[in-house]
Amino acid sequence: MADKDDKRPDHDDQGKGRARGVEIHDARAPSRRNFLKSVGATSLAAATAPAWARVGYVNHDEQEPQDKRADEGEAPAKGTQRITLNVNGQAHTLDVTPNMVLLDVLRHQLALTGTKKGCDIGQCGACTVHVNGVSINSCLSLAVMHDGDEVTTVEGLGQNGKLHPIQQAFLDHDAYQCGYCTPGQMMSAVAILNDAEVASDDAAVREAMSGNICRCGAYKNILSAIQTARKNV
């Protein structure tokens, strides 16, 4: 399979796993600075856009002039709001603009790209995550609404390097093809299995899973995977 350690310089996801937010702060490492980034002065925008507009995700602090950095504890930048998201058991303090969507914040700022975007308007289910134990479409939710919330994404399903029973069941039953809808399918499946209101028969599961489209059409195997995982969760 694709080797993520490919040595081509532009190949690896540089910055993946690093803080990529407008402002990111790891609560477990309180000494880490919050920083506010500006777009590199090399770009055309730097010459034309007003200074306040130059807030980007770009966070290569080694490239940034010292005086552009905000020190820890500095107030959030104009037009942003500071929130704390607890994602997969880890707290992140972020400054977000009001139009930032939870899905995009997870993918762009926190580099949690396991959660997928299939439509961006709440129609496909690819972006399903759990917020405080409830499954939601993260593309339909503004990040500022989630201050203090507990978010679980596909990256947080397995524990201690072991697959979650739903992941194991999806593997065993080949409950996917391209795998793009799969994180969302599994997040919904876990929510359904934990929801006493959803009956356990096939028809009920099919109905309850109908917010998660699988264009590859792996539905039959998704159903068997869920019914198998039921025994193990």
Next chain:
Amino acid sequence: MTETIIGHRTTRVDGELKLTGKADYTSDHNLPNQAYGYPVPSTIACGKLLELDIDEARQAPGVIEIVHRGNFPQLQPSDNNPACGTAARLYRSPSTMAEQNKVGEVRLPFEDDGIHYEGQYIALVVADTFEHARAAARLVKARYEVHEAVPGLFSTDDEGEEAGDEAVSRGDPAGAYETAPVKLDQTYTIAMETHMAMEMHASIATWEDDRLTIYESTQGVVFQRNALAQIFGIPPEKVTVIAHYIGSGFGSKLFMWPHAVMTAVASRMVGRPVKTVLSRQQNFCNAGNRPASRQHVRMAADRDGKLLSIRHDSQNETSFIDSYTESIGSGTPRAYACDNVSVSQRRVQVNHGTPTSMRAPGEVSGSVALEIAMDELAIELGMDPLELRRKNFAERDPTADLPWSGNHLRECWDDASRRFGWEKRNPEIGSMRDGHEIIGWGMADATWEAMRSHCKARVELRADGKVQVACGTQDIGTGTYTIVAQTAAELTGVPLSRIEVKLGDSMLPAGPLSGGSMATATVLPAVAGATRDVIEQLKQIAIADGAPFAGKEADSLEFKNGELSDGSRSVSFVDILNAVPRGMVEGEASAAPGDEQDKFSFRSFGAHFVEIRWDPGISRLRVSRVVSTIDIGRAINPLTAKNQVEGAIVMGMGMGMFEETEYDPAGNIYNNNYADYVVPVHADIPDIEVELLDNPDYNFNEFGARGVGEIGITGMAAAISNAVYHATGKRIRDMPIKIADLID
């Protein structure tokens, strides 16, 4: 390891990456200093762009550049526009299959001020964040001269242009029709469909001097590399296209679309990587579709059901900027034994984006008309529809007068009809009931051509115990990573856990498109060749002076279970390679089809049996059961192969019952999203029972595999329509079937 790996149900080798969120799809990549592109689409379908007002957007927060006709390199040489860099001219790709540089839309972005379809790009906003780019894109204003649009095939009288190379004729179909006792003359239509791959089209482009690297959700890294090289006028070695994981494509990602060119140009202009992810809405306009089609079928038989004549004349939509032919009748001349057959195809220009291949392109559309027509003819004859098909079974390929390499259609009929319980069918319309519901049973044949192309592959054995296989094809969800690993494991005896497969990178040895169900038959022989080659190389190392088998003949050694053996002593490849400076050895091979096509006709066949339930009280139509038997030669991995057939059946349900891209009279799509463009969801899914026969087709390749991606969708919509007729007596010839068609 003596156990055979090929032909076994192996869970996917890339499964864990997909299930933990670690598989890297295109838009998951983020490059240092990356900017975001957001396209601005035309809001009219036909006319001229008179004026583009970008002032307000230019001033919006975070905007870096707005790419549009006025500053696009082709139109303005570099010395007038420093932002364009030095090499400012672009060229059109020749767009040929033979040169492997085919593109989806030949016209370059912003090439002229004409607007040919809704959603055509008029600008690309580049900003520092996705949010800024999206917000600014909404501030771009355009003034148009609006012309009257041709909103689709069904709203024009234009007969279109004949696609001459599609015409096939044998015997005297018109004459045979005239004198035949039983005749059918009907017209069938299929609405335009959109692929709706879950992962939206995306490109991330970055330049290092004159080298372009582009991450793209593509079914063909090599094709895209070649096309970009042509467009930018640079050697192919200077372009790298990467697609490690693809959120499927179904054809929409076979050939490059203009967003990739636009993104690559933007990256060069701003001197930064640029990422463009098309919105779901834009995916409808600019990334291909299955064109709407109209088919005229005239068929005749004698009183015993022997087919005497088939004429199948079709029209498909194309755009005003490309000439796309859907080969709708291409399966017809081979479908049944009939001496008098003709097929023709016409293209009608409409104001839509250029169509492209969509799963089983052409033939699946043709199968709708042909297989409904067979059902109609059976009823006319008072004959069981399966019996009519049996009567007209083609013992040889009637077009080429060649024997089939393997045609197990009869076995498929027998197996599927038995499992379905077809003999219990009461042919009388509406006679089968279950409570409120009327049950309908219908069937249709499935078929798809077996194709194979050329391919290169590389295999490395390494002192760390790993075997690495590399090929510049890609896995779009079909399981290519897994079957490549299975092949290497089978031939080396090294366990799957120690096989690494690298795909989805145009720097790797050139592999085929992932399309047309040809990847398996194309890639595996090359992988096998490279594996054999590396084993030969290993033997040479092992017999060199000082090596474990010094002095022996290479031919006297055998490689099994990861070990070389001379019959009395075995040494693992790890030990052999540990002793050589590089710590590894590599083998390469290329494979291509031979002259087997001159000796045999290669096709896959199958049969679908479908049960529908119609509840007239609440006007509910459901597919309740599908039983299919398909012969694809050998399934390298029955687990993933069956999954593909099941998925194709689901997509066939979409074609038959839900899917339709709808245009208003001005040529604008009004259902460009997942809620209004209806695809099958989980609650729609019936019991699907697929069996794959196991008849390896060794004439085709050493593994006996003919490919599996397309065949499952063919015939499905027809089988549903035939079942609907059996339940309701309403013959629906226009796909998708609508509830309104069934209400009295």
